[in-house]
Amino acid sequence: MSVPTFNTAMLNWGRLILDGIPFVDLSEASTALEANVSWLEFWSAKADHYEELGTRALADGLELSGGYWLWLASLCCQYAQFLWFDDRREEVQQRKVDLYDRAAPHLSPPALRVELPIDDTFIAGYLRLPPGPRDGKVACVVLLGGLESTKEESYMFEQLLLERGLATFTFDGPGQGEMLAQVSLAPDFERYTSTVLDLLVTLEELDPDRIGVLGRSLGGCYALRSAATDDRFAACVSWGGFVSVEWEAEPPHDRASWQYVTKTGSEEEARVQVEANLDTRPLLPRLHCPTYVLHGALDEIPGEQVDLIRELAANAPLTVVVEPLGDHCCHNLGPAPRVAMADWLSIRLAR
Amino acid sequence: MSVPTFNTAMLNWGRLILDGIPFVDLSEASTALEANVSWLEFWSAKADHYEELGTRALADGLELSGGYWLWLASLCCQYAQFLWFDDRREEVQQRKVDLYDRAAPHLSPPALRVELPIDDTFIAGYLRLPPGPRDGKVACVVLLGGLESTKEESYMFEQLLLERGLATFTFDGPGQGEMLAQVSLAPDFERYTSTVLDLLVTLEELDPDRIGVLGRSLGGCYALRSAATDDRFAACVSWGGFVSVEWEAEPPHDRASWQYVTKTGSEEEARVQVEANLDTRPLLPRLHCPTYVLHGALDEIPGEQVDLIRELAANAPLTVVVEPLGDHCCHNLGPAPRVAMADWLSIRLAR
The missing domain is CATH 3.40.50.1820 (Alpha/Beta hydrolase fold, catalytic domain)
Incomplete structure (x- = not known):
């Protein structure tokens, strides 16, 4: 088994994990990149998934999980666009802002x-x-x-x-x-x-x-x-x-x-x-x-x-x-x- | 770059990361194993390092960090011995117990x-x-x-x-x-x-x-x-x-x-x-x-x-x-x- 390296700009394992991206998502991203899936689309799909978890959790009265998943969705948008330079960037940046704002009152502490x-x-x-x-x-x-x-x-x-x-x-x-x-x-x-x-x-x-x-x-x-x-x-x-x-x-x-x-x-x-x-x-x-x-x-x-x-x-x-x-x-x-x-x-x- | 797999018994990335081992330590462990460093010795050395951080933090009045590092040292001992079957196992198991007990009053909550x-x-x-x-x-x-x-x-x-x-x-x-x-x-x-x-x-x-x-x-x-x-x-x-x-x-x-x-x-x-x-x-x-x-x-x-x-x-x-x-x-x-x-x-x- 090989060891992930730290020196790629986007797939920066140390940074992304310490800032809150689950290991499993980075592992999946790495596989997806090898299969030529677009970085922006990969993380936008992750954001979709976490947004869905967050929305459902809040509907079920699970405030802590709702806040966590929406924040994680926001973070996925952050990394989707942080080194992405085509005209989709602004939209994903704005989505990050919106998701974080939805998470904000449910974070612990808010x-x-x-x-x-x-x-x-x-x-x-x-x-x-x-x-x-x-x-x-x-x-x-x-x-x-x-x-x-x-x-x-x-x-x-x-x-x-x-x-x-x-x-x-x-x-x-x-x-x-x-x-x-x-x-x-x-x-x-x-x-x-x-x-x-x-x-x-x-x-x-x-x-x-x-x-x-x-x-x-x-x-x-x-x-x-x-x-x-x-x-x-x-x-x-x-x-x-x-x-x-x-x-x-x-x-x-x-x-x-x-x-x-x-x-x-x-x-x-x-x-x-x-x-x-x-x-x-x-x-x-x-x-x-x-x-x-x-x-x-x-x-x-x-x-x-x-x-x-x-x-x-x-x-x-x-x-x-x-x-x-x-x-x-x-x-x-x-x-x-x-x-x-x-x-x-x-x-x-x-x- | 290759992707870490999840299917080795000891270097189980998903389990160890979710249970609290920092990604960087698993990455190091992976390299060390390839160089034939003993698993038990690798994690015992990590425990030494974290125990030192914890002891120093407590001496400096940094209770939260003291608890965290001592707990992490304890966790390193857990994984040092969890699938290790020679006569050093008992000692490392006991060290895990002792380190956790030192961490216990300083955890948040204790x-x-x-x-x-x-x-x-x-x-x-x-x-x-x-x-x-x-x-x-x-x-x-x-x-x-x-x-x-x-x-x-x-x-x-x-x-x-x-x-x-x-x-x-x-x-x-x-x-x-x-x-x-x-x-x-x-x-x-x-x-x-x-x-x-x-x-x-x-x-x-x-x-x-x-x-x-x-x-x-x-x-x-x-x-x-x-x-x-x-x-x-x-x-x-x-x-x-x-x-x-x-x-x-x-x-x-x-x-x-x-x-x-x-x-x-x-x-x-x-x-x-x-x-x-x-x-x-x-x-x-x-x-x-x-x-x-x-x-x-x-x-x-x-x-x-x-x-x-x-x-x-x-x-x-x-x-x-x-x-x-x-x-x-x-x-x-x-x-x-x-x-x-x-x-x-x-x-x-x-x-």
């Missing part, structure tokens, strides 16, 4: 949809509060997606935080998920994070002095930008992030994604925008809060990015973890790196 | 160890109560392991029940885990279940009228015996169980396990004991409570076993689910069959 005005549009996000009796105000972590990861994909990490007594807030910013249609990749993602924070500090359930930010991949870059420019953040995690884009190191599917989220006509135009919009180096000296940086030494993102953070974020207490055998975001290392980040946040944001 | 006297020994079990504010007494499910599955292996299924508001009690009976040293496979497993029930009906947190029993594989046989002989059970689930052993259908590793748990000198002696001790057909007419039977059509246990239940358990309301593509216990079908059983129990045991 997710509350928030729409925050900004400019001439709004930020769509979800707030989740830890279950059980709460001893006063709780800490909260703002979760940022990346180049093709969106708010619906952070559910499993949210669970790690929620069971540790932390609230979570996740949203789509410029170039991501629900917001892409209105706002493409932008040089001021941190302005959106601060708008979210403007709301969070007013909520009576949350302690405004104990709000952190965590971002994954490109979200790690955004987390650093957000914490550097808004001192209200009490902790920051860059999970496989970076502070400047090294275009030459970008694999083909990421270049295609950059072009997609910048809505540019060519990879060269995308490169110019991306390099200009995401250069976070000038902001790093303004970072003051405790910051955790996770990097996999086998990531295509060069380790020099970590050196840059060490050098330029000299005013922040840094915890830098470089996993020698870790791939991008250390998805190939199982639950340990994620648990470590959740634990670090729970300690940094403790009362 | 597991409370109970030792119930029976004959000249005791039944070791764990009680877990659903978290959160409880609106009166709660229902409970007694979980039974099988031929080589023990109480420490039911954690993931317990979570499904606990999050649905049901309490759980799991224990090792004759021929299983902690009890094997004192009592080998016996014709009266149901007497042990009833002794457990004698305790449960006295607990003020539990509703004595809403206690069910679920058993997996051989435990499915025990669940049927237990519910048929003790009318206090309000619901029964046979998960991949059977009512008589068809020896010719047993694969070699199961025959070795039968010999191990009967402590007999040969497979032939084991066969005689097993066939005599486990014939549950005469008891089935006494089964009255609602009963759910799950069977996979690709199971080596013949589908005729389901026909026997249908025919002989004529006095019980039966829900029979035969999954056309399911293997033994439908481990290869992902979370859906497990969620369905948990949902069925939550409905049958609702107030």
Whole structure:
């Protein structure tokens, strides 16, 4: 018997399983791909199946299962379209949003949809509060997606935080998920994070002095930008992030994604925008809060990015973890790196 | 890239992942086996690693992670020895017990160890109560392991029940885990279940009228015996169980396990004991409570076993689910069959 490898962009076993796709579905997907079934159609059919289970469960009064299956259907739509570039993508992206929104009130704990005005549009996000009796105000972590990861994909990490007594807030910013249609990749993602924070500090359930930010991949870059420019953040995690884009190191599917989220006509135009919009180096000296940086030494993102953070974020207490055998975001290392980040946040944001 | 198959006895991807082993460890195990690393040593080393993570987490005050890692270490020991027949097995079995007991108070919700006297020994079990504010007494499910599955292996299924508001009690009976040293496979497993029930009906947190029993594989046989002989059970689930052993259908590793748990000198002696001790057909007419039977059509246990239940358990309301593509216990079908059983129990045991 052979072992699945981790290095395909779409069939990324470590990532998809840790984010909640059942092993059996990945196994089936692998067989389907060998038989030339389309990736988008395979996962859309899975979403159909799980949506049916969820709809039936809710009709039977099985709220927990209803929420689980609808969320899983949403996640299948996320992966159906995350690296898919034909004109069916938008429809599947929207289906993901709709399915997650149907799941939201039935999740445990539930997710509350928030729409925050900004400019001439709004930020769509979800707030989740830890279950059980709460001893006063709780800490909260703002979760940022990346180049093709969106708010619906952070559910499993949210669970790690929620069971540790932390609230979570996740949203789509410029170039991501629900917001892409209105706002493409932008040089001021941190302005959106601060708008979210403007709301969070007013909520009576949350302690405004104990709000952190965590971002994954490109979200790690955004987390650093957000914490550097808004001192209200009490902790920051860059999970496989970076502070400047090294275009030459970008694999083909990421270049295609950059072009997609910048809505540019060519990879060269995308490169110019991306390099200009995401250069976070000038902001790093303004970072003051405790910051955790996770990097996999086998990531295509060069380790020099970590050196840059060490050098330029000299005013922040840094915890830098470089996993020698870790791939991008250390998805190939199982639950340990994620648990470590959740634990670090729970300690940094403790009362 | 090739797809992992489900049909090896030890490297049973579906089972081990659904019971909580991280995908990455199975992937590593697969590579290690190809390099002729011993299965027992591979998983013992994994247990070392997770035990270290757990011990460190507890020292750092990270209770949730401490419980999780120690439980995972215990689970690695379970699989290190579950189909291993040399003289190191007992030591690893005991290590599993010790690690689980260290994890128990830190699980969420915690597991409370109970030792119930029976004959000249005791039944070791764990009680877990659903978290959160409880609106009166709660229902409970007694979980039974099988031929080589023990109480420490039911954690993931317990979570499904606990999050649905049901309490759980799991224990090792004759021929299983902690009890094997004192009592080998016996014709009266149901007497042990009833002794457990004698305790449960006295607990003020539990509703004595809403206690069910679920058993997996051989435990499915025990669940049927237990519910048929003790009318206090309000619901029964046979998960991949059977009512008589068809020896010719047993694969070699199961025959070795039968010999191990009967402590007999040969497979032939084991066969005689097993066939005599486990014939549950005469008891089935006494089964009255609602009963759910799950069977996979690709199971080596013949589908005729389901026909026997249908025919002989004529006095019980039966829900029979035969999954056309399911293997033994439908481990290869992902979370859906497990969620369905948990949902069925939550409905049958609702107030």
